[in-house]
Amino acid sequence: MLVDLQGPWNPIFGRLGLLLEVHYNNPVLFFAFELSVVVGVILLFWATCARKWGYIWREWLTTVDHKKIGVMYIVVGLVMMFRGFFDALMIRSQQAIAVGPDSPGVLGAAHGYLPPYHFDQVFTAHGMIMILVAATPILVGMMNIIVPLQIGARDMAYPYLNALGLWFTVVSAALVMIALFIGDFSHAGWVGLAPLTELPYSPGVGVDYWIWSIQIGSIGTTMGAINLIATIIKMRAPGMTWGRLPVFTWTSMASNIIALTSFPVLGVTLALLTFDRYLGTHFFTVGLGGDLMMYTNLFWIWGHPEVYFVVLPAFGMLSEIIPTFSEKPLFGYITMVIASMAIAAVSWSVWLHHFFTMGAGPNVNAFFSLATMLVGIPTGVKVFNWAFTMYRSRIRFDTPMLWAVGSMFLLISGGLTGMMLAVPAINYIVHNSVFVIAHFHNMFLLIVYAAFGAVSYWFPKVFGFKLDERLGKRFFWFFTAGTLMVFIPMYTLGFMGMTRRLDYITHPAWQPLLIAEMVGIGLYAISIVYFVLQLVVSIRDREKNAVGADAWGTSRNLEWATHSPVPFYNFAVTPIVHDRDEWAWRRQHGLTSLRPDHYVDIHMPKNTAVPLILGMLSLAFGFAMVWRIWWLAAVSAIAMLIVILYRSFDKDTDYIIPAADVERMENEMLARGNKVEQAGGAVGSGAYAAPQASAKKHQGD
Ligand code: HEM
Numbered sequence: 001m002l003v004d005l006q007g008p009w010n011p012i013f014g015r016l017g018l019l020l021e022v023h024y025n026n027p028v029l030f031f032a033f034e035l036s037v038v039v040g041v042i043l044l045f046w047a048t049c050a051r052k053w054g055y056i057w058r059e060w061l062t063t064v065d066h067k068k069i070g071v072m073y074i075v076v077g078l079v080m081m082f083r084g085f086f087d088a089l090m091i092r093s094q095q096a097i098a099v100g101p102d103s104p105g106v107l108g109a110a111h112g113y114l115p116p117y118h119f120d121q122v123f124t125a126h127g128m129i130m131i132l133v134a135a136t137p138i139l140v141g142m143m144n145i146i147v148p149l150q151i152g153a154r155d156m157a158y159p160y161l162n163a164l165g166l167w168f169t170v171v172s173a174a175l176v177m178i179a180l181f182i183g184d185f186s187h188a189g190w191v192g193l194a195p196l197t198e199l200p201y202s203p204g205v206g207v208d209y210w211i212w213s214i215q216i217g218s219i220g221t222t223m224g225a226i227n228l229i230a231t232i233i234k235m236r237a238p239g240m241t242w243g244r245l246p247v248f249t250w251t252s253m254a255s256n257i258i259a260l261t262s263f264p265v266l267g268v269t270l271a272l273l274t275f276d277r278y279l280g281t282h283f284f285t286v287g288l289g290g291d292l293m294m295y296t297n298l299f300w301i302w303g304h305p306e307v308y309f310v311v312l313p314a315f316g317m318l319s320e321i322i323p324t325f326s327e328k329p330l331f332g333y334i335t336m337v338i339a340s341m342a343i344a345a346v347s348w349s350v351w352l353h354h355f356f357t358m359g360a361g362p363n364v365n366a367f368f369s370l371a372t373m374l375v376g377i378p379t380g381v382k383v384f385n386w387a388f389t390m391y392r393s394r395i396r397f398d399t400p401m402l403w404a405v406g407s408m409f410l411l412i413s414g415g416l417t418g419m420m421l422a423v424p425a426i427n428y429i430v431h432n433s434v435f436v437i438a439h440f441h442n443m444f445l446l447i448v449y450a451a452f453g454a455v456s457y458w459f460p461k462v463f464g465f466k467l468d469e470r471l472g473k474r475f476f477w478f479f480t481a482g483t484l485m486v487f488i489p490m491y492t493l494g495f496m497g498m499t500r501r502l503d504y505i506t507h508p509a510w511q512p513l514l515i516a517e518m519v520g521i522g523l524y525a526i527s528i529v530y531f532v533l534q535l536v537v538s539i540r541d542r543e544k545n546a547v548g549a550d551a552w553g554t555s556r557n558l559e560w561a562t563h564s565p566v567p568f569y570n571f572a573v574t575p576i577v578h579d580r581d582e583w584a585w586r587r588q589h590g591l592t593s594l595r596p597d598h599y600v601d602i603h604m605p606k607n608t609a610v611p612l613i614l615g616m617l618s619l620a621f622g623f624a625m626v627w628r629i630w631w632l633a634a635v636s637a638i639a640m641l642i643v644i645l646y647r648s649f650d651k652d653t654d655y656i657i658p659a660a661d662v663e664r665m666e667n668e669m670l671a672r673g674n675k676v677e678q679a680g681g682a683v684g685s686g687a688y689a690a691p692q693a694s695a696k697k698h699q700g701d
């Protein structure tokens with residue numbers, strides 16, 4: 001052992017002796033534990049009774065199908081978003097009740113019900129979960145499902161790597177969840193404030209959970225980025241030139257270039273911190289020449305591009321949804337593409353705006369202030385393009401469109417408050433206040449809106465039936481009411497001087513606004529109920545809500561040129577692309593038949609359990625490192641190496657579907673599609689979108 005640890009350690013159990021110090025009588029923990037156990041047992045029971053294990057193993061756990069991997073990413077993201085929401089609920093309720101010196105305290109807290117140390121863990125977990133294991137997986141999942149379909153590919157460039165990325169993300173989420181019950185989590189904010197994260201100031205295992213969870217997850221994200229970039233470059237169907245690439249695919253490209261260039265910085269930063277905590281180096285402590293500002297710089301060199309990593313795919317989603325429901329091509333395709341790349345480029349050079357107030361000097365602050373404001377230009381271009389797309393169009397407010405328009409409003413308001421923050425003089429006043437929190441939630445919510453819009457937009461493509469519109473709209477309106485009720489008071493409180501991360505509110509004047517925020521959280525909770533109801537009802541009515549290939553009737557891109565649900569081989573024959581809005585072009589030219597003139601053999605990757613096994617081994621490794629159980633870490637690391645070596649000698653990783661089989665499967669799907677179309681389900685409310693009308697407006701290539 002190179003560092004002096006406080007507390008127990010032994011060669012077999014590592015630091016697990018620390019568990020004796022955790023307070024398990026806390027009802028909050030108890031509730032979370034019960035909820036997880038009950039849900040877990042119900043799921044296991046259902047899977048066993050319904051004899052689903054074989055199916056789950058074959059169809060999901062060992063799959064390399066990009067669509068299923070994408071669905072699993074999104075499910076993990078949504079579940080973790082629910083967890084993160086619970087944390088938010090706790091933060092808001094604590095702040096609403098812990099006001100003034102006379103407010104009572106329970107469960108060991110002086111005020112409210114969360115003692116400071118627990119409160120700090122809650123907001124750290126909330127932030128880290130929402131960004132890294134909720135928003136990121138949902139967006140990556142969406143890119144996974146849609147990008148190969150939009151470019152006419154059979155799968156990703158590296159299907160096996162894709163599955164590996166998924167399982168690393170799952171491990172990241174699993175480690176955070178394990179931290180909830182076994183030991184504790186970091187209390188240093190999602191940014192891992194140095195030197196608070198150093199061993200002397202955080203002697204427990206909380207920071208280690210935070211480190212390993214992010215480290216493993218970010219390896220997964222980096223692999224995913226390599227995969228998506230390679231896919232977009234190499235797997236495009238004939239005719240899919242760069243100038244015809246759908247905008248969602250373009251933004252995915254921009255976003256993954258950011259990921260590939262910034263996540264390694266995070267990895268290195270965390271590795272240096274790991275060395276400090278495990279080996280006793282001093283990278284980020286002032287003693288022995290280290291520098292804690294170095295941590296802050298490195299963190300934000302990843303952290304700022306990361307926010308664009310998540311926002312760019314959201315822009316791409318809006319660029320798909322808005323034209324579909326405006327029944328018009330996207331305005332300004334070229335500028336949209338340039339704007340995406342420009343945002344990616346500028347995002348690199350603005351990290352210092354996260355610490356204007358740390359004494360950087362006027363020249364440096366001025367430079368970064370200007371650089372930050374530059375981001376507003378391409379972002380503005382995008383907003384105008386969407387607005388011009390809607391201008392004089394036939395807008396239909398189906399749920400995806402509602403979310404998209406809501407998202408645009410959030411982008412405008414959040415962008416403007418970002419501009420305010422980018423002025424150092426203003427930043428000195430509101431830095432570290434809840435105004436900043438309101439700003440970035442404004443931004444993240446625009447992503448959430450776009451993602452919910454995208455989920456309802458592409459759901460019929462993936463599952464073959466639409467989500468219930470009526471409940472979807474209620475979900476949207478309650479969610480929006482919640483957004484307004486929480487974040488308008490939060491901006492106001494920021495101006496009133498409320499700093500972030502308070503577990504106790506000294507100022508009774510703030511209480512009414514804090515209670516308003518609490519009401520907002522209640523509205524969010526109601527919206528979640530509608531979301532779940534929407535899923536249940538839609539699955540129940542799936543026959544009635546079934547759709548044909550083009551679920552909305554006015555969709556524009558290649559992903560709508562195959563069956564819904566998409567067969568595992570995506571396209572019966574590789575499509576040839578003629579136009580920027582290929583499906584719209586085909587609709588105009590009456591080429592919407594999905595029956596090719598002949599079928600050919602299809603080359604597909606085989607399922608494999610290796611990514612799952614590697615994932616589980618990395619979970620064991622992460623857990624062992626957190627608790628410093630060296631033997632287990634060594635065993636799981638060596639096992640991983642062996643599995644990787646074994647897999648690299650495996651030559652039997654693909655297979656051929658004979659043309660005759662393709663034809664048989666296609667005929668079944670065509671029959672189903674015809675049935676749906678005759679029942680009138682094929683083209684929903686967009687059936688009146690006469691091809692001539694879009695022909696007139698069509699801008700061509
Ligand atoms: C027009 C674009 C934007 C501008 C001008 C902008 C500006 C800023 C500035 C100057 C800060 C530092 C505030 C302070 O700490 O005092 C900040 C913080 C932040 N912004 Fe933005 N921002 C923009 C877009 C975004 C986007 C797209 C996201 C996320 C998707 C985002 C998320 C955040 C987060 C998470 C923080 C706070 C991090 C922390 O300290 O914990 N921003 N923004």
Ligand SMILES: [Cu+2]
Nearest residue numbers: 304351353354
């Ligand atoms: Cu930033």
